[in-house]
Amino acid sequence: MPFFTSPDDVRERLAATGYLADDAIATTVFVADALGKPLLVEGPAGTGKTELAKAVATAAGAGMVRLQCYEGLDEARALYEWNYRKQLLRIQAAGDQAWEETHDDIFSEEFLLSRPLLTAIRQTDPTVLLVDETDKADVEVEGLLLEVLSDFQVTVPELGTIEAVRRPFVVLTSNATRELSEALKRRCLFLHVDYPDAEREKAIVMTRVPEVVEDLAEALVRTIRTLRALELKKAPSIAESIDWARTLVVLGVADLDEEAVARTLGVVLKHSSDHVRATKELGLA
Amino acid sequence: MSDDAATTEPGGLIDRHVSFMGALRTAGLPVSMAESLDGGRAIAAIDLLEREQLRAAYAAAVVKHAAHRPAFDRLFDLWWPAAVGDGHDDGEAADGEGALDDAEPIDLDALRTELRDRLRDVLLSGDDEALRRLAREAVNGLGRAEGGQPGRQSWFTYRVLRAMNPDTLMASLLESVLFGKERGGLAEKVARQMITERIKQFEEMVESEVRRRLAEERGAETIAKTAVKPLVEQVEFLRASRDDLAALRRQVHPIARRLATRLTAKRRLGRSGRLDVRRTVRASLSTGGVPLTTIFKPHKPHKPELVVLCDVSGSVAAFAHFTVLLAFALREQFAKVRIFAFVDTTDEVTRFFERGGDVVDALQRMSSEADVVWYDGHSDYGHSFEIFAQKWPDAVGPKTSFLVLGDARTNYRAPALPALRSVVRQARHAFWLNPEPRQYWASGDSAAATYGEVMPMVECRNVQQLQEFVEGLLPV
Incomplete structure (x- = not known):
């Protein structure tokens, strides 16, 4: 039973939770939901990938099961374990x-310890399964995900195969620190989330930091975009824009001039070399 | 597997879908059968009249690498064009005012001035839809020329862009955006960036509009062949444009990170060290003293030193720069990284790449401050190798991986083989990375063959090849 009726429906309901989706995001979420396929979301850090999964869960009134991936994650932590x-x-x-x-x-x-993947599959209520930072996990974990994601079933040798009563809506996120396997990608729909366009970024900043005035938000977004155009080690993402807006509000800055930017640049740029470069290129200091 | 939703659509849609998938594959996107089916299901689930939704639905199903997206977008625009003919989609299409006969005298100058004025306003307001309409009109009015064969028309991007010349609007646009604020400061930088972005957007719209018109004239398949640019990873170092190089530099850190991740994965798969008795016994406590899980000490990889000797003369500088940056981004994988640069004499340039230093700055200082020119500023491999061996005899030792970067074009000067041979003999590994295509190696003043006898020479024309080489070089 799909969560949504149309891409516009997705957009409206996500917006109601405070997540502003563009055409591509709304359509992709809708298609993934309609086809019942897992959704692989890739993009730079801080562009709201995890946030999207949470927003979908809230919008659909579904519970969320989260599997945080890390180096060394294994079957026992992802799927199930016998309580030996x-x-x-x-x-x-x-x-x-x-x-x-x-x-x-x-x-x-009685002796089975259910881990996130098995939990999500056995859920009878609507569920969003978030597999976060899939690229951090080892390659073997992908093999594990394949079975779960293509057939929505888990085989426990001693108990037999457990099939999903109700297919969860699966979101996998990745920062692309390594290429995920072709087999995994083939089973998923793919969404690349990049930095948003100026209009949308402004709207996001204003939704997240309601205290900020429109003129300041506009100036902030334009400055951020100028920073992104420089050759930086780590370009600022939406998370940084929002932090910056909060900082400016707290400091009571109304006009984003050279001095204000120079004082608060540390919120946006996290490498000292980037700092030096931005100061030079933007004529601060 | 049947695809009910799609088969109920008129046959034309399926044909279109299949030929689009074919075009994507021709352009190098790995679209599998399963993905093609997903694409069909995806477009059946949405409203086909919403073009951007159609694009997103297709992309989600068949494009699985961010790098493939530009190629996909271009082909999508050709196969699913936004408009037909001159873009008046209200029935009377081709007969509207757009069908300006070439016989009919049109005042091109007046048209040009009018369009330029409107472009100025639209660039200022930042309305995407208006910009797209304007691009369409501009191509229609200014980009047309009679093709080679009678009755065929052709469209040219440069005609439109030359006539419109959007870059010259910058001054007046800046004036309007800044109204009166002082020039030269942050405000101007930000405004300039915004305008540049929009102008670029307009140029891209014109290009894509031209491709669309050409596709109508000659068929999408014909245009598709030239429409798709190679991926960044496949751009040849020796032919890269300035934009390509900037894009490449942005790739350095992601590539280094990917290489490092893959390396850690390989290491873990490789042999692990000895049994860690203490931790194994500790773990066995929870199972009543039965050591159910054994724990091993991680295997410590030995880290080699890396010495890079690179030709930074004009012809191969781009390649050297990129490789040096990559070497530094990967420095954690090596015990030590030292970089030497030469044109016709050698200098150590490691100091410019100190940790955290700015990339562009480092490259600039390397070319301006390092002492690499001795005689006339033409590559002299022989002299450079002699100087290297003489001044830094200890740089290369038994733990060193020694890399030479350059095209081995000696300008017919002496190659100084003995000096190079003695350095190579001291090193643990030695490789020569040559950015020239292999088939040119023996031609003209290239000493690739001679040097190739002293140390193995590897072809390294693009990032992909470089990545493969570096992956093999790194210690497991």
């Missing part, structure tokens, strides 16, 4: 019970 300590206790407590019985007993629901 409890099993050990059970065996020790069995006394002279027949092994056959004990064996059947210790491999039952």
Whole structure:
């Protein structure tokens, strides 16, 4: 049962949660929802990829299950694990019970620890499954995701195959620190989230920081775009724009002139060399 | 697998879809059968009349690399054009005022002035839709020429851009944006950036409009062949334009990061070190002393030193710059990185690339402050190698990976093989990276063959090849 009825519906309902989607984002979310395919969102850090998944969950009134990926993430942390300590206790407590019985007993629901992927699949309510920073995980984890994402089922050898009662809406995010495998990409719809255009960025800043006046937001967004055009190590993303707006509001800056920019540049640029470069190119200091 | 939704559409749509997929594949996008089917399902799920939604739905299904997106967009515009003919989509299309007969005398100058005035207003207001309409009108009015064969028309981007000359509007636009504010400061920088961005947008719109008109005349397939630019990773260093080079420099850190990630993954897969007894015993406590999980000490990779000797003369400077930047971005993978540059004599330039230093600045200082010219500023490999061996005899040792970057074009001077040979003998590995295509190596003043006998020479024409080489070089 899809969450949304049209791309415009997606856009309106996401906007109601405070996430301003453009045409591409709204359409892609709608298509992923309509086709029941996982959505792989890729883009620079701080462009609202994780935020999108949260907004979809809120807009659809669905619960969210999150799997945060990291180096060394394995099946036991992503899918399920047998609670072997409890099993050990059970065996020790069995006394002279027949092994056959004990064996059947210790491999039952009671001893199964469900991890995010299995949890999401067994969910009977509408669910959004967020697999965050997929590129941080090892290649083997992708193999694991393949089974889950293409058939929405998990095989536990001792219990058999567990099929999804209700397919979760899956969002995978990636910062593209490495290429994900072709097999995984093929099973997903792909959305590249880049820095938004000036209009949308202004709207985002004003939604997130309502205290900021329109003129200041406009000047801020234009300055950010100028910074992005420089050759920087890390170009400022939307997260930085929002932080900057907050900082300016707190400092009570009304006019974004050279002095104000120079004073607050540290909020936007996180490398000292970028700082030096921006100061020089923009004629600050 | 049947595709009910799509088959109910008129046959024309499926043909269009299939030929579009074909064009994407021809342009080098790996579109699989499954993705093509997804594309079909995706467009069946949305309203086909909403063009941007159609574009997004297609892109989601078939474009899985951000780098492929520009190619996709260009082909999409050709296969699913925004308008037909001169763009009056209200039935009377071709007969409207756009169908200006070439016989009919039109005042081109008046048209030009009118369009320029409107362009100025639109650039100021930043209205995308108006800008697109204007681009369409400009191409229609100014870009047309009779083609080679009678009755065929052709459209040219440069005609439109020369007539409109949007760059010359900058001064007057700046005036309006800044009204009265002092010039030269931050405000001007920001305004200038905004205007430049919009002008570029207009130029792109004109280009895409021209491609659309050409496609109508000659068929989308014909235009598709020339419409798609090579990916950044495949741009040849020796032919890269200034924009390409800036794009390349932006790629340095992402590439370094990708290489480092892949390397860590490879290391983990490789042999791990000895059993970590302490941690294994500690872990066994929770399982009643049974060591269910064994823990191994990580294997410590040995880190080589990297010495790069690069030709920074005009012809190959771009290649040297990029490679040096990459070497520095990867410096954590090496025990030490030293860079030497030469044109006809050698100087150490490591000092310009100190940690965190600014990239563009470093490159500028390298070319202006380093002492690399001795005689006439033409590449002299022989003299440079001799100086290198003489002045820095200890630079290359048994732990060093030694790289020479250059096209090996000696201007017919002596190659100084003995000096190079002795350096190579001291090194652990030595490679020569040559940005020239392999088939030119033996031609003219290239000493590639001679040097190739001293140390293995690797063709390194684009980022992709460089990436492959570096990946092999890094220690596992």
